[in-house]
Structure formats: C-alpha cells, structure tokens
Amino acid sequence: MGYNEKLREIKIGITSVIATKWIVTRKIGEGAFGMVFECLSVTKPSIKRALKAEMIGIDSAHESLKMEIYVMRKLMSVNAAHSVQLFGAGMEKNFNYVVMTLLGLSLSDIRKRLPGEKFSMESLIVIGIQSTDSLKELHCAGFVHRDIKPSNYTVGKEQTDWIYLIDFGICREIMYTEDLQTKLKCPRRSCQFRGTTRYCSINAHKKKELGRHDDLISMMYMLIEGHTGTLPWKHKDRVMTEKLKSEKEEEMLAAVPKPFSRVFEYLRALSYFISPDYKRIRNEFVAMAAERKMGPPYKLDWDEIVASPQNVEGTVKTLNRDQLLIPPDISTLYDIPDEFPNEESCSDSDRTINSEQEKRPAPSIYEDMTQTDVSEGRKRG
Structure with missing residues (x-):
C-alpha cells in the first residue's frame, strides 16, 4: 500500500472526538505522512488547539512525531519562549497524534502576500532577532533543527508580533550526558541529506553532519530571501543549487545590508565543534534597529x-513590542544560559558514535503522554 493510500486510513472527520478530549473542527493542512487539524477542548470549547496526526505503520525514517514530542518536551522544560506548548498526545487505532498550540500564518505564507514577496526592513529585523533567539533556545536544549525555512516559522494566533519555531520532526540531538557532564556528539562520517534544498547549508548538500551554525546559515538564507524577494537558485535542482550557492554567494551578499553579510561570513567560518556567538549575531540586528531609530x-508587514486574534486562554506569553528590541549590550530578551563552552572537541576514541546515542525516543512516548496528560499545558511568564 502506498503512502497516499495509508494516509487515507487516518479517519478523522469534522466533529470527530479524539481521546474524549478534543473535537475536530477543520483540516488545516496535509503532508506526505500526516494531517493537521484545528480542534476544540471538550471541556472548554472556547479554547482552540492544533492536532497533528501521523499514520501508524510508516517506516522509521519517516516517523517524525515521536521526535517532535521529545523535542517539544525538552523545550517546555526550559520554558522556551519561541516553542509551542504541548497539551496532549496519544495513539488511536491507525494514527498517533499530538495536540499543541494553534498558531497563525507562517512567514512563507505572509511573504507570498507582500508586494514583490519582500519583507520591510523593520519586519526583517524583528524576524532576525526572534529567529536567532529561537535557535539559541533549541541549541541550548541540545538539538539542531536541520530544516530551518520560512514555512517552519509562524506568528502567534493571539500575539501576532511573536514568532514561533515549529516542526521538530527531523531534529537531531547533538548533546549527551556522560559522567554528569554534557558533551557534544562527534559528527558521523556520512549522513543522509536532511533539509530543504533552497535553504539548507552547503554542508547538507555534501551530506555532512549538520551543526548549530548550519541552522543559522539556513536562517540567513531565509532573511536574505525576505529582503531581495528571491534566491539565485530558486526552482533549481539539488545539484545546481549547491553549485550556485558557491558561485553566487558574493553576488547575493552584495545585494543585502552589511550586517547580513557580516553575519553570513561569520557563520561560514564556523565548524560543527564551535558554539555560535548568538549575542554577536543578535546585536547586528539590534544595531540595525537602533540606526533606523525603530x-x-x-x-x-x-x-x-x-x-484579529481571538481571545485564546493561556496560550502565549504577553510581551510588549518595546521589549522585542533592546540595547545592543544586552545579550537576550530573556535569560537563556550559555550551556556549552565556546569550542568542543572529541578524542580519537570518541569518533565512533555509540549506537545508544542514535536511538530515537522509545515508542512508549505516546503512552507516557497519555498517562501524564498535560491538557492545560504550561503558562508562560
């Protein structure tokens, strides 16, 4: 049976009730291996959530919901400001599901509705600051995203000036604990391609292990596209895209503000083992805001x-917009600890990754969530 036929086995219709707690009201989207719905709480119908369902029986290479739940739990444990809340998860007859914060439009959807498909500089600066913060949160939690792109950033449904990072299904955990110390996993000798061709780093094209700087390079491609309206390799195949990313880099950087090119050149010089200087990157955007007297x-945009957003109970942290842009000498909008040293290295004996480090979360993750349901989520702030 093909994936499209299996997808039809996810029998969720309008007014379907999931786990006696969630009433499905409409389908929001559909991918190769799952669907996303809007749903209401049975006990509090005024509260809207998003329900993501993934069919059971797909091969492990395409099973992303377990990893997504695992990452969201980690981010919730550190009260990450740019991550959605997790309200529940479970298993039905032919699909697994997760219930999370309902968000608004993606940056991709928004850009396509703008003249010339370009963001204003004011909007780009806010996107740059918040996306940098979101990646610092994710990296400090021990993960790389590996698919940073405009469609994986969304604005809040209630607070539209707050940006969320979503879709953690192909994240990789790059940190592990040994002898009570947090350590960086050594890069594998060969990897499969991960990411989206238009936004991935050259390391992804070369099938190298992706690090924190690769996520940030993808972020910069996203911002550059938002400024110019396109990228030189748009609509090209993977081989041609890799070629153009090298050949057209100088031309691309000449068309963007100097702070953008400085950040890109800084990231290009990093390696898997070096922790990015998030403060340095963030301050480039903050300085741009100060120069424009924003x-x-x-x-x-x-x-x-x-x-106009509806009044959804307890979904996002309330912050004033004047808190988004802060003096360049302040590292972050909120306190994110620098958990990793500036540079990490592995001994020769560490070059072979322990197979235990490669395992995804255990299949019981759905049962665990059902037993310890967090239907009210966690409040921010």
Whole structure:
C-alpha cells in the first residue's frame, strides 16, 4: 500500500472526538505522512488547539512525531519562549497524534502576500532577532533543527508580533550526558541529506553532519530571501543549487545590508565543534534597529494580513513590542544560559558514535503522554 493510500486510513472527520478530549473542527493542512487539524477542548470549547496526526505503520525514517514530542518536551522544560506548548498526545487505532498550540500564518505564507514577496526592513529585523533567539533556545536544549525555512516559522494566533519555531520532526540531538557532564556528539562520517534544498547549508548538500551554525546559515538564507524577494537558485535542482550557492554567494551578499553579510561570513567560518556567538549575531540586528531609530509601535508587514486574534486562554506569553528590541549590550530578551563552552572537541576514541546515542525516543512516548496528560499545558511568564 502506498503512502497516499495509508494516509487515507487516518479517519478523522469534522466533529470527530479524539481521546474524549478534543473535537475536530477543520483540516488545516496535509503532508506526505500526516494531517493537521484545528480542534476544540471538550471541556472548554472556547479554547482552540492544533492536532497533528501521523499514520501508524510508516517506516522509521519517516516517523517524525515521536521526535517532535521529545523535542517539544525538552523545550517546555526550559520554558522556551519561541516553542509551542504541548497539551496532549496519544495513539488511536491507525494514527498517533499530538495536540499543541494553534498558531497563525507562517512567514512563507505572509511573504507570498507582500508586494514583490519582500519583507520591510523593520519586519526583517524583528524576524532576525526572534529567529536567532529561537535557535539559541533549541541549541541550548541540545538539538539542531536541520530544516530551518520560512514555512517552519509562524506568528502567534493571539500575539501576532511573536514568532514561533515549529516542526521538530527531523531534529537531531547533538548533546549527551556522560559522567554528569554534557558533551557534544562527534559528527558521523556520512549522513543522509536532511533539509530543504533552497535553504539548507552547503554542508547538507555534501551530506555532512549538520551543526548549530548550519541552522543559522539556513536562517540567513531565509532573511536574505525576505529582503531581495528571491534566491539565485530558486526552482533549481539539488545539484545546481549547491553549485550556485558557491558561485553566487558574493553576488547575493552584495545585494543585502552589511550586517547580513557580516553575519553570513561569520557563520561560514564556523565548524560543527564551535558554539555560535548568538549575542554577536543578535546585536547586528539590534544595531540595525537602533540606526533606523525603530521604536514602538512597530509596523510589521503582517499586521494587516493577519485577522484579529481571538481571545485564546493561556496560550502565549504577553510581551510588549518595546521589549522585542533592546540595547545592543544586552545579550537576550530573556535569560537563556550559555550551556556549552565556546569550542568542543572529541578524542580519537570518541569518533565512533555509540549506537545508544542514535536511538530515537522509545515508542512508549505516546503512552507516557497519555498517562501524564498535560491538557492545560504550561503558562508562560
């Protein structure tokens, strides 16, 4: 049976009730191996959530929901500001599911509705600051995303000036604990391609182990596209895209603000073993805001695109917009510990990765969530 036929086995219709707790109201989207729905709480119908369902029986290479739950739990444990809340998860007859915060439009959807498909500089600066913060959160939790792109950043449903990082299904855990110390996993000698051709780093094309700097390079491609309206390799195949990323880099950087090119050149010089200087990257964007005398109220491109948000109970942290842009001498909007030393290395004996480090979360992750349901999630702030 093909994947499309299996996908039809996810029998969720409008008004379906999942685990006696969630009423499905509409389908939001559909991918190769799953679907996303809007749902309501049975006990509090005014509260809207997103329900993501993944068919049971697909091969492990395409089974992403376990990893997504695992990463979201880790991010919730450190109260990550740019991650959605997890409200429940479980197993039905032919699909697994997770219930999470319902968000608004993606940056990809928003950009396509703008003149020339370009963001204003004010919006790009806010995106740059918040996406840098979101990646620092993820990396400090011990993961790399490996698929940073505009469709994996969304604005809040309630607070539209707050940006969320989503879709953790192909994340890789790069840190492990040994003898009470957090250590960096050594890179594998060969890897499969991970990511999206348009935004992935050259390391991804070369099938190298992806590190924290690779996520940030993808972020910069996203910002550069948001500034120019395109990338030189748009609609090209993977081989041609890799070629153009090398050949057109100088031309691409000449068309963007100097802070963008400085950040890109800094990231290009990093390696898997070096922890990026998030403060340095963030301060480039903050300095751009200061030069333009940006101040509240900030006019974001999607203010007129996004419909007025409904009053959803307890979904996002309330922050004033004047908290988004802060003096360049302050590292972060909130406290994110620098958990990793600036540079890590492995001994020769560590070059072979222990197979235990490669295992994904155990299949019982759904049962565990059912037993310890967090239907009310966690409050921010």
